[in-house]
């Protein structure tokens with residue numbers, strides 16, 4: 001199982017990658033939305049963990065691109081963001097995210113969210 | 122050519138003049154000294170002067186204006202002019218200091234020397250003079266540092282010196298992450314692709330940031346860059362970042378400007394202009410000069426700044442008010458600072474027991490300490506506290522901390538007429554007339570209680586957030602039957618609206634308030650105060666002697682009737698004004714209909 | 715009785731101070747030391763006897779020793795000329811006074827600073843509580859650390875005297891600034907705990923990411939709590955600055971609250987300056 005961890009913060013990538021690895025998955029880091037799309041192009045990706053605010057290309061644009069592309073449409077997305085207002089969560093889910101986890105989160109909350117999203121698909 | 126030509130020294134400090142004159146005389150320079158611009162002008166018209174050495178602030182005006190006036194006259198326009206300011210008066214931020222220096226050069230000064238008090242200023246001055254004045258100018262040949270003169274002041278003085286100064290001081294570049302919060306950043310290197318900057322903004326690789334640089338001609342240009350390199354140089358206080366600039370016209374402008382400056386810096390022989398904080402006698406390079414800047418403030422605290430630049434007494438008063446921010450006096454919390462006038466500092470306050478907002482007015486500790494003032498003030502507050510009127514800020518309570526008196530009064534959530542006047546778009550004629558009449562009726566009510574306000578001015582008329590007018594500051598006015606003894610020892614707050622009898626220190630009655638009310642609304646309708654001037658003395662002299670320009674002339678939109686009413690209110694002689702508010706209010710109501 | 719720590723005063727200056735403050739003032743005199751402790755003193759008076767850079771350094775050390783507590787540091791001198799206070803205030807001093815200023819002025823100003831700080835108003839408590847709650851919650855969830863809110867004081871500016879700060883500009887319904895400030899050691903500890911790694915692994919980029927993430931999360935979660943309320947705001951990009959001596963904004967008609975927290979025996983501060991637009995004076 002190969003999961004993209006897209007976040008502009010090396011710190012958050014570090015935290016999330018560790019948790020992903022502890023679940024027995026492989027984590028591939030991306031520092032912005034464009035890098036995430038490039039990794040998707042390269043293939044073999046099973047899930048994307050996405051930050052909202054990133055330079056070059058933000059998380060919302062990544063979801064929109066993925067959902068309009070036949071080959072990525074089925075890949076589940078979990079949004080992880082400090083944007084935690086209901087309105088924002090609704091926007092992300094409408095755009096095609098399968099899950100939304102507001103920061104701050106505990107490791108348990110993140111593993112739970114990843115499992116939930118994976119079991120949905 | 123005159124046989125003997127003088128250096129003219131102008132400075133408001135007699136002692137400074139004396140010491141400097143004697144060292145210059147010792148060095149062989151013929152010197153004339155003046156303590157004011159008028160003295161200097163008298164000397165200029167009677168003596169042959171070869172060069173002027175002048176302070177920026179003088180008793181009767183400022184040095185820049187004096188210089189501008191000299192440059193405007195064909196007789197004096199080629200006269201070399203050097204600014205010499207003592208560092209104790211240079212309390213400006215670097216920005217301001219630079220802009221002053223640049224202004225001096227723009228006006229045509231040939232040098233701007235700051236007496237740092239760390240070394241004998243006469244020495245650097247003499248060096249400078251030897252370069253400026255023709256050889257043989259000095260009377261005796263054995264002057265201490267008579268270097269051969271290499272330039273003569275023939276023709277208009279060129280601005281060669283400005284170049285020397287610009288690189289060191291003028292590049293106040295800043296960096297920002299979000300375009301809102303700007304942090305100072307020192308440009309250490311530059312090429313066509315980008316620049317290196319030392320800054321406290323901790324970025325990360327790839328991050329986009331904005332850089333802004335003030336260019337000559339007062340406009341500041343901002344560009345977007347990306348961080349391509351970071352090294353922490355003085356952990357944990359600053360980093361050096363390498364920035365790649367977006368290729369835009371603005372970037373080219375900045376690059377051309379900075380690169381030129383840096384080229385100049387390296388080439389030119391830098392020379393000390395004696396900045397207040399430079400200790401080494403070595404000529405500092407521009408880069409060094411900038412790196413000496415430790416200040417990392419983002420915005421200058423105007424309150425702090427006022428305290429530095431204001432007159433000593435006022436500065437101490439505002440230091441005192443500042444000490445009370447975030448404190449609790451008795452049952453009242455000082456929530457935030459609103460402003461300080463001539464006699465008090467005003468805070469937004471909170472009544473802990475009644476749980477409501479109040480205005481907390483802390484009276485100047487100097488006034489509070491004067492027994493006769495206290496007595497008058499308390500007596501007055503007693504009377505004013507009995508006034509209940511929808512357009513008067515109600516007085517709630519009077520108390521003291523140590524000896525310092527403070528008043529608690531109705532809090533008015535809004536601004537003063539003075540604030541509103543700053544943005545004239547918010548005013549319309551009908552609204553102003555309504556304010557005028559309301560103020561007039563309120564003062565009528567007050568005068569019936571034998572109270573004279575004494576300080577009617579736009580800053581004492583407030584409009585709350587529901588548009589209701591409230592007159593404030595009755596607390597410091599004196600009762601109508603008082604004699605001149607009870608006048609505020611400070612004089613009067615603003616001379617712009619003061620009546621002639623108030624200026625003369627005579628006993629005041631309601632006619633004085635009527636004059637000030639007229640002056641206040643003259644300002645409201647005309648957009649300018651009735652009399653203006655550089656100094657308080659000039660303004661008060663005009664109130665006493667100068668004929669008022671009729672409002673109609675200044676503001677053709679207002680009716681002749683209104684102009685006449687204000688004219689009558691502002692008659693120099695009290696007996697020629699309205700003698701009652703009733704009569705005034707009647708005339709005003711006529712104008713409305 | 716208020717306790718004052720007098721540093722580097724000469725016997726002559728001590729006498730001058732005694733004249734100003736009277737015999738009732740309790741002042742303990744000491745020489746400046748790198749390891750100086752402020753203890754339970756209510757105020758520090760520092761004698762300005764050497765060059766500016768050195769005085770600024772001393773101020774910096776003293777401010778650091780205050781550990782974010784609102785202890786006034788007043789710099790005193792006897793030079794007859796007016797000394798601009800700005801550089802000293804930026805360095806961490808509260809005020810600069812001259813012995814040649816009139817005694818009543820000095821006495822009143824010093825006494826003013828000795829008045830205890832006010833507690834928040836009910837309305838201030840209402841908007842500060844979510845910040846306090848969320849800050850503690852973030853440290854608990856992300857770093858497993860128990861932060862405790864200690865104290866709040868109010869100022870008219872955000873003046874930063876820590877080593878590293880995350881600053882967030884607020885816009886929208888309410889305007890203002892939030893700033894979280896740490897000393898280097900605590901910042902490293904927290905970030906290492908967040909990443910579940912050793913402190914020596916923490917480099918400048920991680921400090922940057924960590925501090926900006928913390929101010930991001932504080933703003934983001936609290937913004938959510940303010941939905942539909944006058945204090946609701948929008949956030950922009952966080953800026954991270956290093957070093958003390960930044961002054962961000964100056965507020966007339968608004969108070970900036972400084973919330974002091976303690977975690978692992980070390981303090982950090984959260985500056986909250988937020989002003990609903992509708993309540994603009």
Ligand SMILES: Nc1ncnc2c1ncn2[C@@H]1O[C@H](COP(=O)(O)OP(=O)(O)O)[C@@H](O)[C@H]1O
Pocket residue numbers: 459460461462463464465466467480514530531532533534536537580581593594614
């Ligand atoms: N009752 C009040 N409620 C709210 N603000 C007030 C009140 N009284 C005065 N102010 C504000 O405080 C400022 C300073 O007041 P004051 O000391 O009277 O100064 P001034 O000499 O300019 O009238 C005023 O300009 C006004 O903005």
Ligand SMILES: [Mg+2]
Pocket residue numbers: 462580581593594
């Ligand atoms: Mg007033």
